[in-house]
Amino acid sequence: MNEDNLNKKAAIEALILASKRGVTPKKIAKILGMRLNQVMVLVDELTDDYKSKDHGVQLMSVEGKLRFYTKKDLQSYVDRLTKRPLVKITDTQMEVLAIVAVRGPVTRVDVELMRGKNSQAQLAELLKMSLVRRTKSKLPGNPYMYKVTSKFYDVFQIDDVSEIAEKLFQKKESEDESETSEISSEDDEPVQEESGQGD
Amino acid sequence: MSEEKLVFTLPEFEGPLDLLLFLVRKHRVDVRQIPLSTIADEFVAHLEKMKFLELEVTSDFIIMASTLMQMKSKALLPRMNSEEEQEFSEQKQAFYQQVEEYKKIKDVSKKLRHRLYESYSRNHVKANTLDIEKEVEELPEQLTDAFKSIMKETFEKDRVYTVYAELFSVEERMNELEERFEISLITELKSLSGRLEIIVTFLAVLELVKLGKYTLVSLEPEPLFRRVEN
Numbered sequence: 001m002n003e004d005n006l007n008k009k010a011a012i013e014a015l016i017l018a019s020k021r022g023v024t025p026k027k028i029a030k031i032l033g034m035r036l037n038q039v040m041v042l043v044d045e046l047t048d049d050y051k052s053k054d055h056g057v058q059l060m061s062v063e064g065k066l067r068f069y070t071k072k073d074l075q076s077y078v079d080r081l082t083k084r085p086l087v088k089i090t091d092t093q094m095e096v097l098a099i100v101a102v103r104g105p106v107t108r109v110d111v112e113l114m115r116g117k118n119s120q121a122q123l124a125e126l127l128k129m130s131l132v133r134r135t136k137s138k139l140p141g142n143p144y145m146y147k148v149t150s151k152f153y154d155v156f157q158i159d160d161v162s163e164i165a166e167k168l169f170q171k172k173e174s175e176d177e178s179e180t181s182e183i184s185s186e187d188d189e190p191v192q193e194e195s196g197q198g199d
Numbered sequence: 200m201s202e203e204k205l206v207f208t209l210p211e212f213e214g215p216l217d218l219l220l221f222l223v224r225k226h227r228v229d230v231r232q233i234p235l236s237t238i239a240d241e242f243v244a245h246l247e248k249m250k251f252l253e254l255e256v257t258s259d260f261i262i263m264a265s266t267l268m269q270m271k272s273k274a275l276l277p278r279m280n281s282e283e284e285q286e287f288s289e290q291k292q293a294f295y296q297q298v299e300e301y302k303k304i305k306d307v308s309k310k311l312r313h314r315l316y317e318s319y320s321r322n323h324v325k326a327n328t329l330d331i332e333k334e335v336e337e338l339p340e341q342l343t344d345a346f347k348s349i350m351k352e353t354f355e356k357d358r359v360y361t362v363y364a365e366l367f368s369v370e371e372r373m374n375e376l377e378e379r380f381e382i383s384l385i386t387e388l389k390s391l392s393g394r395l396e397i398i399v400t401f402l403a404v405l406e407l408v409k410l411g412k413y414t415l416v417s418l419e420p421e422p423l424f425r426r427v428e429n
Contacts, residue, residue, distance in 0.1 A: 017326040057324050069321040078322050087315065091308070092213055098307040114300055117214035117259050156311060157318040164310040165303070 008032060009042045022065030063153035064160070087129070087155055096122040097148070100132050102165045104147035107137070111146070131155065215263035216301040218245060223298065230298050235274050235291065239267035270294065367396050372403035377412065377426075385421040 011032055015023050029039045043066060047059045050068075057068045070078045089097065096119050099111050111119045123146060126132045131152045134144040148161075158164065212218040222241045223230050230238075243264050249256050273287050376382060382404060391397050404424060407413045413424040 017324075020325065058321075060321075068324040070324055072317075072320040075320045075322075082322060084319070084322070086319075089312075089315065091312075094308045094311055095213065095304060098304050098311055101311070102304070102307055114297070114304060115214055116216040116263060116297070116301070154323075155318065156314045157321060158314060164314065165307050 008034065008038075009046055012039065012042055013046060016059070016066045016068060019065075022062060022067035024064050025066065028066075060157065061159040062157050063150060069157070089129075089131075090122075093122045093125055097126055097131060097152070098164075100126070100146045101148045101152065101161050104132075105135075105137075105145035106147075107139070107143040107145060109143065215242075215260045216298065217305075218242065218260070219263070219298055220302055220305065231295050235267070236271045239264075239271040242267050266294070366393075367399040369399055369402045369406060372399050373406055376400075376403055376407060380426050382413065382424040383421055384424065 012028055015028055015031060025036060025039045025043060028034070028043075029036045032039070043059070049055070050057060050059050056071055056074050058071055060067055060069050095115060096111055099114050100106060100123075103110065103114070108119065108123060111123065123132065123134075127134065129151075130149055132146050133149050134146045136142050137145040152158075212221065219238070219242065222238065222245065223233060226233050246256055246260055246264055249260075270287075270290060273290075384401075384404060387404075388397050388400060391400060404413070408415065408424065412427055414427050415422060416425045417423045
């Protein structure tokens with residue numbers, strides 16, 4: 001039993017490392033023929049294992065995808081090998097981005113109402129940076145609806161918007177859960193974590 | 200004698216809500232605990248300062264100022280009925296909510312800035328795939344669905360139907376038949392070769408009867424139609 005668990009954990013580790021942009025627990029479960037809650041238990045174990053001082057990387061979840069990241073204190077070394085370009089975002093752009101991230105999908109008018117200010121330039125710039133994207137809605141007048149992209153999650157290393165806007169907005173608890181997971185799942189169906197809690 | 204100039208500095212504000220937050224923060228209490236009239240007065244006073252310093256006061260600020268003044272005046276006037284009172288309290292609620300929401304957005308925006316800063320201390324690590332390897336791409340369901348529907352459509356388009364030119368028309372046959380005084384239906388139909396021709400001829404006879412041009416005169420030994428003379 002224990003041996004089996006160990007193998008599965010190793011398999012999960014291999015899958016995470018071999019994937020290009022990270023892999024969702026749901027996909028791991030599918031590949032390994034495991035139940036999602038079993039995968040989650042092993043992922044938690046793996047996360048703890050890597051917290052040890054002997055490891056230079058840590059396991060993180062970004063937009064629901066499991067990935068390894070180098071540890072903070074080693075950055076000065078890692079920087080000499082690989083570096084990513086700085087993303088320059090002004091304060092006003094960040095404000096607009098925050099609205100889109102927390103409230104998205106939203107129309108430009110919604111954003112402007114919240115800020116009490118024209119926000120067209122900021123949205124255009126964020127679109128150019130591909131941190132937000134827009135789609136035509138079916139609302140009267142077919143206004144564009146803005147929402148954050150996968151790149152947004154990658155750049156900010158955010159797993160779920162609720163991390164930065166925890167309990168800030170008066171949304172119904174149940175609604176909150178489903179809405180945020182909807183945003184984070186572009187190619188995967190939202191995973192129902194409750195499914196395995198019964199046993 | 201050198202002229203000494205007084206230099207004022209004012210913090211820059213992103214917009215009217217930003218200025219409102221700044222004014223509220225100076226009170227060190229919740230927005231809802233500051234009387235509307237105080238907020239309105241301070242806001243307008245600040246705009247005056249901005250004008251004095253020849254700072255651009257954009258229309259957003261003016262709109263907010265007028266909204267605040269309107270609410271202030273409403274608060275001062277004795278309210279006539281409960282309907283008006285209700286309306287006013289809703290407007291007030293909406294205003295407070297807007298300020299509070301904006302404050303939250305500011306907080307989120309600050310958190311994002313922090314996250315961005317922090318993100319640079321971590322690099323994504325993966326087993327670097329060499330050129331000889333390829334990721335197994337699972338086509339998103341939407342794409343496969345779209346592809347399936349295209350396949351189905353092309354398949355349906357491939358079914359070719361042969362369309363023949365109309366060989367016999369009921370109208371033409373009617374004209375031909377009208378030249379005759381009598382039509383013996385069975386004999387007439389038996390003299391024809393194709394099924395289509397028979398059908399068309401039969402329909403033509405029916406049509407002629409319907410138009411009142413011919414009439415059935417006997418059924419024995421076969422249906423006989425005769426022209427109706429006017």
